[in-house]
Amino acid sequence: MARSNIFRLRIAFSDCDPAQIVFFANYFKWFDTSSREFFTACGVPSWRDTTAERGIIGTPLVDAQARFMNSATYGEDIEIESSVESWSNKSFVMRHVARRGDTVLCEGREVRVFAKQDPEDPLRIRAVPIPEDYRALCE
Amino acid sequence: MARSNIFRLRIAFSDCDPAQIVFFANYFKWFDTSSREFFTACGVPSWRDTTAERGIIGTPLVDAQARFMNSATYGEDIEIESSVESWSNKSFVMRHVARRGDTVLCEGREVRVFAKQDPEDPLRIRAVPIPEDYRALCE
Amino acid sequence: MARSNIFRLRIAFSDCDPAQIVFFANYFKWFDTSSREFFTACGVPSWRDTTAERGIIGTPLVDAQARFMNSATYGEDIEIESSVESWSNKSFVMRHVARRGDTVLCEGREVRVFAKQDPEDPLRIRAVPIPEDYRALCE
Amino acid sequence: MARSNIFRLRIAFSDCDPAQIVFFANYFKWFDTSSREFFTACGVPSWRDTTAERGIIGTPLVDAQARFMNSATYGEDIEIESSVESWSNKSFVMRHVARRGDTVLCEGREVRVFAKQDPEDPLRIRAVPIPEDYRALCE
Numbered sequence: 001m002a003r004s005n006i007f008r009l010r011i012a013f014s015d016c017d018p019a020q021i022v023f024f025a026n027y028f029k030w031f032d033t034s035s036r037e038f039f040t041a042c043g044v045p046s047w048r049d050t051t052a053e054r055g056i057i058g059t060p061l062v063d064a065q066a067r068f069m070n071s072a073t074y075g076e077d078i079e080i081e082s083s084v085e086s087w088s089n090k091s092f093v094m095r096h097v098a099r100r101g102d103t104v105l106c107e108g109r110e111v112r113v114f115a116k117q118d119p120e121d122p123l124r125i126r127a128v129p130i131p132e133d134y135r136a137l138c139e
Numbered sequence: 140m141a142r143s144n145i146f147r148l149r150i151a152f153s154d155c156d157p158a159q160i161v162f163f164a165n166y167f168k169w170f171d172t173s174s175r176e177f178f179t180a181c182g183v184p185s186w187r188d189t190t191a192e193r194g195i196i197g198t199p200l201v202d203a204q205a206r207f208m209n210s211a212t213y214g215e216d217i218e219i220e221s222s223v224e225s226w227s228n229k230s231f232v233m234r235h236v237a238r239r240g241d242t243v244l245c246e247g248r249e250v251r252v253f254a255k256q257d258p259e260d261p262l263r264i265r266a267v268p269i270p271e272d273y274r275a276l277c278e
Numbered sequence: 279m280a281r282s283n284i285f286r287l288r289i290a291f292s293d294c295d296p297a298q299i300v301f302f303a304n305y306f307k308w309f310d311t312s313s314r315e316f317f318t319a320c321g322v323p324s325w326r327d328t329t330a331e332r333g334i335i336g337t338p339l340v341d342a343q344a345r346f347m348n349s350a351t352y353g354e355d356i357e358i359e360s361s362v363e364s365w366s367n368k369s370f371v372m373r374h375v376a377r378r379g380d381t382v383l384c385e386g387r388e389v390r391v392f393a394k395q396d397p398e399d400p401l402r403i404r405a406v407p408i409p410e411d412y413r414a415l416c417e
Numbered sequence: 418m419a420r421s422n423i424f425r426l427r428i429a430f431s432d433c434d435p436a437q438i439v440f441f442a443n444y445f446k447w448f449d450t451s452s453r454e455f456f457t458a459c460g461v462p463s464w465r466d467t468t469a470e471r472g473i474i475g476t477p478l479v480d481a482q483a484r485f486m487n488s489a490t491y492g493e494d495i496e497i498e499s500s501v502e503s504w505s506n507k508s509f510v511m512r513h514v515a516r517r518g519d520t521v522l523c524e525g526r527e528v529r530v531f532a533k534q535d536p537e538d539p540l541r542i543r544a545v546p547i548p549e550d551y552r553a554l555c556e
Contacts, residue, residue, distance in 0.1 A: 012311040013325070013336070013434060014442065018186075018491065020262060020435045024200050025171065028164040033290040046353050047157075047291070058291070061163050065204035073262055074435065075324050123159060123212055151450040152295060152464070152475070153303065157352065159296045172429040185492050186430070197430070213296065214463050296464075298540060302478050303445040310442065325435075339441050343482035351540055401437060401490055 003138060004083035005041040007034035013074045021071040027106050028064055031096040034080040035059065035110065038094070042137045059112040060125060062091060066108035072100055084138055085109070090127050092135075142277060143222035144180040146173035152213045160210040166245050167203055170235045173219040174198065174249065177233070181276045198251040199264060201230060205247035215239055223277055224248070229266050231274075281416060282361035283319040285312035291352045299349040300383075306342055309374045309386050312358040313337065316372070320415045337390040338403060340369060344386035350378055362416055363387070368405050370413075420555060421500035422458040424451035430491045438488040444523050445481055448513045451497040452476065452527065455511070459554045476529040477542060479508060483525035489517055501555055502526070507544050509552075 009030065017023040039059075040046075050056040072078055078100045085095040096108040113127035114134070148169065156162040178198075179185075189195040211217055217239045224234040230252045237245040252266035253273070287308065295301040317337075318324075328334040350356055356378045363373040374386040391405035392412070426447065434440040453464075456476075467473040489495055495517045502512040508530045515523040530544035531551070 012307075013314060014307050014310060014440045016435045017431055018433045018435065018437045019196055019199065019264070021199075021264075023168075023171075023431045024203060025164050025167040025431065028167050028203075029162075029290075029292050032162075032164065032292060036291060040353075048351075048353075057158055060158065060160075060210075061207050063204070063206045064163060064167075065202070067202045068200050071199075071262065071264065073326075075318075075326075123210065125158070125160075125210065151446075152453060153301045153446055153449060155296045156292055157294045157296065157298045162292045164292065168429075168431055171431060175430060179492075187490075187492075212465075214457075214465075297474055297477065297542070299477075299542075301446075301449075302481060303442050303449065306442040306445050306481075307440075310440075335436055338436065338438075338488075339485055341482070341484045342441060342445075343480070345480045346478055349477075349540065349542065401488065403436070403438075403488065 002083045002085070003042060004081050005034070005038040007037045007080045007082065009078060009080075011072055011074050011076050011078060016074050021073050024066070024068055027066055027068075027098060027108065030080055030098070031064075031066070031082070031094075031108050031110060034082040034096055035094050035112070038082045038084075039138070044134050044137055054131070055116040056114055056128065056131070057117055057125065058115065060115050061110055061112055063111040064108070066106055068106050070100075070103050070105045072105050076100055078105060087130060087135060090129060092130060141222045141224070142181060143220050144173070144177040146176045146219045146221065148217060148219075150211055150213050150215050150217060155213050160212050163205070163207060166205055166207075166237060166247065169219055169237070170203075170205070170221070170233075170247050170249060173221040173235055174233050174251070177221045178277070183273050183276055193270070194255040195253055195267065195270070196256055196264065197254065199254050200249055200251055202250040203247065205245055207245050209239075209242050209244045211239055211244050217244060226269060226274060229268060231269060280361045280363070281320060282359050283312070283316040285315045285358045285360065287356060287358075289350055289352050289354050289356060294352050299351050302344070302346060305344055305346075305376060305384050305386065308358055308376070309342070309344070309360070309372075309388060312360040312374055313372050313388065313390070316360045317416070322412050322415055332409070333394045334392055334406065334409070335395055335403065336393065338393050339388055339390055341389040342386065344384055346384050348378075348381050348383045350383050354378055356383060365408060365413060368407060370408060419500045419502070420459060421498050422451070422455040424454045424497045424499065426495060426497075428489055428491050428493050428495060433491050438490050441483070441485060444483055444485075444515060444525065447497055447515070448481070448483070448499070448511075448525050448527060451499040451513055452511050452529070455499045456555070461551050461554055471548070472533045473531055473545065473548070474534055474542065475532065477532050478527055478529055480528040481525070483523055485523050487517075487520050487522045489522050493517055495522060504547060504552060507546060509547060
């Protein structure tokens with residue numbers, strides 16, 4: 001079974017919109033943070049270190065999707081369970097489930113790549129093959 | 140052909156992350172703003188007014204998805220073209236295309252419903268049939 | 279000596295800007311969350327409950343100020359110590375100190391009031407005298 | 418009289434909090450954007466270009482302060498007028514006034530420095546004397 005990691009947070013007043021509930025884009029932000037927390041739990045070095053050592057700046061997104069099932073509001077404690085659902089040569093799929101207790105709030109999937117800066121244009125990035133050692137840490 | 144609306148913005152420094160590019164979740168935020176700008180351009184009243192008149196608090200998301208094709212950075216002017224791709228009884232699909240000049244940066248889809256507050260629990264919302272008059276304004 | 283509360287957080291990648299450091303406005307956001315955490319630790323009910331019971335919607339800001347002394351970046355764990363520095367009839371001053379270990383990153387002050395919605399215009403709010411029982415909880 | 422620049426924006430739903438009004442920290446974000454728009458209007462090159470040419474990464478904040486006078490909500494168009502209030506050797510003070518029509522919403526001040534990356538630690542920055550040519554452009 002795939003490794004997973006749990007990222008916990010308390011919803012802040014400013015995470016919510018005038019409908020009194022979490023503004024949906026915050027789930028995407030939290031999924032991103034939870035992806036990195038997953039890597040940290042698995043032992044993958046900081047993107048700062050991978051940049052210095054291998055030029056790998058992180059795992060930018062190619063695609064992101066989420067389904068919103070139940071709303072949540074400020075003061076509530078939620079958790080996000082994150083795991084890698086599948087790996088291919090150049091990309092991988094992360095799965096996230098946000099829960100408040102037993103209630104599923106939101107489910108998401110991200111397609112990510114490992115990327116380096118384009119040496120000819122620092123504002124462009126290009127995908128590189130998934131580093132075998134990082135993948136091994138995460139399985 | 141479906142009506143569409145263009146929402147323009149200049150990317151701010153604070154919209155970008157340490158990789159120097161727009162943090163992806165901001166596209167979801169902008170798509171949301173662009174959805175509302177679309178409704179405004181079509182003549183749908185402010186959610187404040189629809190709340191007062193019909194109890195309709197807005198069009199919360201059931202599902203959101205985006206594909207990221209090219210990166211963008213601060214100081215760049217981009218535009219987001221938004222339209223309703225399809226309507227069903229209780230939900231509709233908005234499509235968004237973010238472009239910098241002729242370069243497509245990101246394409247997104249949102250499944251949305253029109254919703255009222257649950258009278259028994261102000262923190263819960265429930266979908267209502269799509270108001271015919273609002274739909275007519277948008278077609 | 280005044281009561282204080284500590285709010286802990288780990289800086290996320292998306293909290294940082296292209297200069298690789300925390301975008302300064304996030305400190306103001308975190309100070310706001312830390313103010314509420316202070317009230318919660320003191321036993322002041324949720325703003326949802328105070329709205330229902332007394333019409334008090336929270337403690338909006340009249341003035342906010344921060345001095346930035348050292349920068350911080352993603353992956354770092356920081357803490358914000360919050361306390362009420364002084365009380366007057368209608369307003370109070372919260373003080374926040376953000377630290378990473380022994381290093382002070384930022385110091386802030388907020389002038390806040392307790393507020394109700396204006397019954398004649400729900401988009402306007404007005405300050406009310408500081409509730410004695412809430413103040414007693416915080417001292 | 419000092420040069421000033423006007424930055425216009427429409428308040429989005431997601432800029433507002435459960436009290437239905439702009440979450441205050443967004444004003445600090447907008448002041449920052451408006452500061453950069455001021456420099457752009459004066460002819461100061463992009464921070465990307467100044468980084469490449471002189472190592473100057475921008476104008477980080479030493480201190481920020483704002484007074485909140487009137488609230489604003491989504492759908493409203495506001496403008497922020499920004500100018501440099503004073504210059505000293507190593508720092509300068511920007512002043513911002515946010516208005517909706519004739520109503521002043523918020524007034525802010527930022528103390529900023531021009532900064533370079535510390536060559537020995539890319540995560541640290543240090544203030545440099547204010548470049549005379551940039552200052553001349555802004556006066």
